[in-house]
Amino acid sequence: MSRYDQKHEFILRTAARIFAEKSYHSTSMRDISRATNVSLAGLYHYCKSKEELLFLIQDNCFGRVLERLEQRLQGVEDPITKLGIFIENHLSFFAANMSEMKVLSHEAESLGGDLYNHVSTRKDKYTQLARQILREVQETQQSQEPIDLTVATYALFGMMNWIYNWYDPHGKLKVSDLASNVMKLFLNGFVPNGMCRGLPIPAESPSVWSHG
């Protein structure tokens, strides 16, 4: 790998770290310059704009998750196994690349135009893949009141993508434990022995809540 590519990667990694720390829009090119010890002008030898930095971080990151996932799913038929692989793949990559994945999750709307569309298309495919796996899982079961597939899909992503708000990869809870807990929780619920189906959801007048 050339000297250029090495420095290019180093700048991307550093930028991802700072974007994750203080968000894209409040990070200045001067911040990145300071953290990399590359002069402000020098940065533009390695990228054509600040927005391209964000795009490259998101796109590289997504590409690696997807590539790895496809490898791991090859030849697997059982839907539950597929779901396990999907969850483990997502969470372990997230934990090992917290900054990049936080930037991918949290700065989803910070790109505009074609760059946004490019990442967004990839994200849609990823979402549809998850949804398809969940559909297959659901079809192997027969339930009288199945969970709405859209809710389930986004609830799963919510569970997984929220971890940048609390999870410490170097803490007590290992990634494998995190993944198995999320898998169990999603599949069988917090209280697996389904004793309590009558759910006490009170109806509520929206007028109490909304602004007007």
Added chain:
Amino acid sequence: MSRYDQKHEFILRTAARIFAEKSYHSTSMRDISRATNVSLAGLYHYCKSKEELLFLIQDNCFGRVLERLEQRLQGVEDPITKLGIFIENHLSFFAANMSEMKVLSHEAESLGGDLYNHVSTRKDKYTQLARQILREVQETQQSQEPIDLTVATYALFGMMNWIYNWYDPHGKLKVSDLASNVMKLFLNGFVPNGMCRGLPIPAESPSVWSHG
């Protein structure tokens, strides 16, 4: 309510809408001025800084969720019922105040200093309350391998707070359906009849993933 307070509220609501649309840091006071038809200088008659706007949005919003929750939880003993109330309260408020709640969730780290600490303390209390309810739910059951309480708590918040990324309060899916689906999903899982407990979580070498 005085003329001043009305306009003050109007500015807060408008600011929340724009913060939700294009994020706090890339919203300018000029954007808010344009959207409210209040001159740039005029805005500072109603707030002392842009940061105070963000704080007031977050703090008001949180205060209302908490106040309503405490009312609704009064006298309730059954842990499962408590959990149902908690989830419905959170989701219905979220759906009815999407902008404010998105700002509360997504701009959690955009405040600094005392303002951040103030909101953060409230958030911790809210989290601990959820955790306590989950602990009570868990204690009414006896499971050989209970779900980790921290994972469960943040997974629940992940499910619920992620909705600003996909849920349309005016779409087909009613809030009550959303809430009951989330409740069922969290309690009993995506596949309630617990047939598949042996989870195929493959171990993975971290070195494949991490940057170094």
Added chain:
DNA sequence: CTAAAATCCGAACGAACGTTCGAACTGAGA
């Protein structure tokens, strides 16, 4: 009507932003 108080805003401030440019370095091949 008058005066004081509340509300509003045009214009400008200094600071920070993303980006550019031309010149100065550096190291490898001839």
Added chain:
DNA sequence: TCTCAGTTCGAACGTTCGTTCGGATTTTAG
């Protein structure tokens, strides 16, 4: 040693940012 492409950066550009200030306008109270 000389050359030239690749790399680096100080300095500056034009723009936008949050905020302020003095005065104009409107509302309120006596």
